[in-house]
Amino acid sequence: xxxxxxxxxxxxxxNKKLTAVDNLTLDxxxxxxxxxxxxxxxxxxxxxxxxxxxxxxTQGDILIDKQEITTLSAxxxxxxxxxxxxxxxxxxxxxxxxxxxNIAFPLEIAGIPKAKREERVQELIDLVGLxxxxxxxxxxxxxxxxxxxxxxxxxxxxxxxxxxxxxxSALDPETTNAILDLLVDINKKLGLTIILITHEMHxxxxxxxxxxxxxxxxxVEQGNVLEVFSNPIAQVTKKFVAQVMGTADEGEDIKSxxxxxxxxxxxxxxxxxxxTNQTLISQIAKKFPIDINILQGKITQTQAGGYGTLFVxxxxxxxxxxKAVVFIRxxxxxEVEVIENVN
Amino acid sequence: MLTDLFPNxxxxxxxxxxxxxLYMTILSLLGVxxxxxxxxLLLYLTNKNGIWExxxxxxxxxxxxxxxxxxxxxxxxxxxxxxTEILVGTIRGPNAALPALILGSAPFYARLVExxxxxxxxxxxxxxxxxxxxxxxxxxxxxxxxxxxxxxSGITVTSIALIGYTAMAGVIGAGGxxxxxxxxxxxxxxFDVVFLCTILIVIIVFIFQFxxxxxxxxxxxx
Numbered sequence: 419x420x421x422x423x424x425x426x427x428x429x430x431x432x433n434k435k436l437t438a439v440d441n442l443t444l445d446x447x448x449x450x451x452x453x454x455x456x457x458x459x460x461x462x463x464x465x466x467x468x469x470x471x472x473x474x475x476t477q478g479d480i481l482i483d484k485q486e487i488t489t490l491s492a493x494x495x496x497x498x499x500x501x502x503x504x505x506x507x508x509x510x511x512x513x514x515x516x517x518x519x520n521i522a523f524p525l526e527i528a529g530i531p532k533a534k535r536e537e538r539v540q541e542l543i544d545l546v547g548l549x550x551x552x553x554x555x556x557x558x559x560x561x562x563x564x565x566x567x568x569x570x571x572x573x574x575x576x577x578x579x580x581x582x583x584x585x586x587s588a589l590d591p592e593t594t595n596a597i598l599d600l601l602v603d604i605n606k607k608l609g610l611t612i613i614l615i616t617h618e619m620h621x622x623x624x625x626x627x628x629x630x631x632x633x634x635x636x637x638v639e640q641g642n643v644l645e646v647f648s649n650p651i652a653q654v655t656k657k658f659v660a661q662v663m664g665t666a667d668e669g670e671d672i673k674s675x676x677x678x679x680x681x682x683x684x685x686x687x688x689x690x691x692x693x694t695n696q697t698l699i700s701q702i703a704k705k706f707p708i709d710i711n712i713l714q715g716k717i718t719q720t721q722a723g724g725y726g727t728l729f730v731x732x733x734x735x736x737x738x739x740x741k742a743v744v745f746i747r748x749x750x751x752x753e754v755e756v757i758e759n760v761n
Numbered sequence: 762m763l764t765d766l767f768p769n770x771x772x773x774x775x776x777x778x779x780x781x782x783l784y785m786t787i788l789s790l791l792g793v794x795x796x797x798x799x800x801x802l803l804l805y806l807t808n809k810n811g812i813w814e815x816x817x818x819x820x821x822x823x824x825x826x827x828x829x830x831x832x833x834x835x836x837x838x839x840x841x842x843x844x845t846e847i848l849v850g851t852i853r854g855p856n857a858a859l860p861a862l863i864l865g866s867a868p869f870y871a872r873l874v875e876x877x878x879x880x881x882x883x884x885x886x887x888x889x890x891x892x893x894x895x896x897x898x899x900x901x902x903x904x905x906x907x908x909x910x911x912x913x914s915g916i917t918v919t920s921i922a923l924i925g926y927t928a929m930a931g932v933i934g935a936g937g938x939x940x941x942x943x944x945x946x947x948x949x950x951x952f953d954v955v956f957l958c959t960i961l962i963v964i965i966v967f968i969f970q971f972x973x974x975x976x977x978x979x980x981x982x983x
Binding site for chain 2: 495512514
């Protein structure tokens with residue numbers, strides 16, 4: 419759907435060159451939610467603005483739906499942009515227009531006749547859940563409602579791609595989740611390809627299929643969300659994963675767990691994908707004559723299934739505990755590690 | 762009682778003078794708004810990072826605006842006498858004041874327009890671009906509506922300055938309340954006439970201010 423090759427953007431000011439986006443190459447499949455995460459200044463905002471040429475690329479090719487974006491004339495680009503929706507961190511609604519008229523704006527630009535416009539606007543208002551607020555002005559809406567208008571506006575011309583520039587960064591956590599749910603909803607309903615940039619791992623975790631981690635203009639890591647979560651390689655990725663998993667101080671935790679629970683064995687379970695949905699703990703408790711004490715852990719849901727770690731204490735005959743460990747290792751998709759007692 | 766307070770007033774003359782003042786103000790205001798909007802838009806669009814960014818064009822327009830704002834109005838009228846004579850055919854009467862009034866105030870309003878446009882949220886302009894809007898659409902459907910309250914209060918401020926200018930133009934023969942106060946009041950030492958003309962001008966200013974504020978408030982949905 420989207421194919422990016424060797425994309426670069428170099429800013430020059432005061433004769434100094436700054437490479438904001440550095441030779442990016444990546445492919446995004448149709449219907450995918452592709453997340454780009456990075457700290458501020460990583461170049462992710464420039465990256466997403468290159469895709470519809472709000473920022474002119476210095477080098478590289480951008481192929482969106484078989485159309486080469488970088489070589490389009492100004493006029494062709496205008497038409498191409500009508501097929502690429504975009505939503506913004508600060509919503510960027512026209513305060514002088516009502517909800518209805520804001521959503522109608524891209525339709526006016528596309529030259530849709532009035533009667534058809536009104537019909538489409540009503541559809542969109544229902545889709546994003548703003549029914550009844552048609553005639554309100556943006557100043558009368560909450561942040562979440564404003565972003566809903568932004569989304570409806572971006573979807574008005576039935577785009578194939580939706581670009582989200584930090585779309586939830588100005589919202590509180592609860593509203594963020596509601597907007598993310600809406601994005602997943604339209605992704606499924608309309609088969610829309612979504613590219614979003616964010617600095618919150620929570621957003622990636624919750625809705626993205628694929629993730630790319632950006633640092634200093636480069637993609638340092640890329641892959642499907644579960645892979646990157648379970649096996650982060652770059653330092654910056656580890657930091658982001660720790661943001662949602664809280665695994666940064668795991669070493670400390672293991673030590674204190676060992677000190678506190680000296681009976682039996684300490685087991686570290688690692689869940690990636692489907693296995694989390696299985697009833698692992700209760701199965702073991704039924705199958706083996708041992709007691710299981712859940713000590714600490716966190717399991718979280720991503721678009722591709724659950725992911726997380728769990729520390730448990732197994733108390734009972736050593737032989738039975740070993741059998742249970744072997745069972746987990748061989749029969750389930752969870753990874754298991756016995757933490758040797760240093761005492 | 763009014764005749765006791767203002768013994769030298771000719772109501773018919775005064776009414777005519779008031780009409781002339783309003784005529785000059787409103788007609789020149791129309792010209793000022795058109796030229797001011799045009800110049801202001803050009804200033805905004807040709808400025809750095811503008812849609813039509815053009816350093817030289819910006820400098821030329823900016824210089825024009827600054828020069829005409831720098832010339833004191835009373836001198837501008839005198840300077841424009843030959844031009845006015847060609848354009849209007851006379852240098853006396855309300856119509857003769859119009860070129861100077863417009864040329865003297867349009868640059869002032871142009872700066873107010875430029876400021877109003879700069880205040881428009883860049884993100885909104887960007888959003889319109891991301892939807893594939895033409896420059897014309899951006900001007901008429903984003904920039905102007907989004908800056909409307911500031912544009913209107915700019916018109917209010919400019920119109921009040923214009924009322925002052927018409928009085929000045931009146932002194933050198935353009936008619937209106939300024940003219941009336943000068944010839945029928947000051948020259949004849951009938952200060953009640955001067956005083957009443959002042960009151961009338963103040964009332965006109967108040968009315969313009971009130972209408973301007975009302976509209977500006979009404980259209981502001983922020």
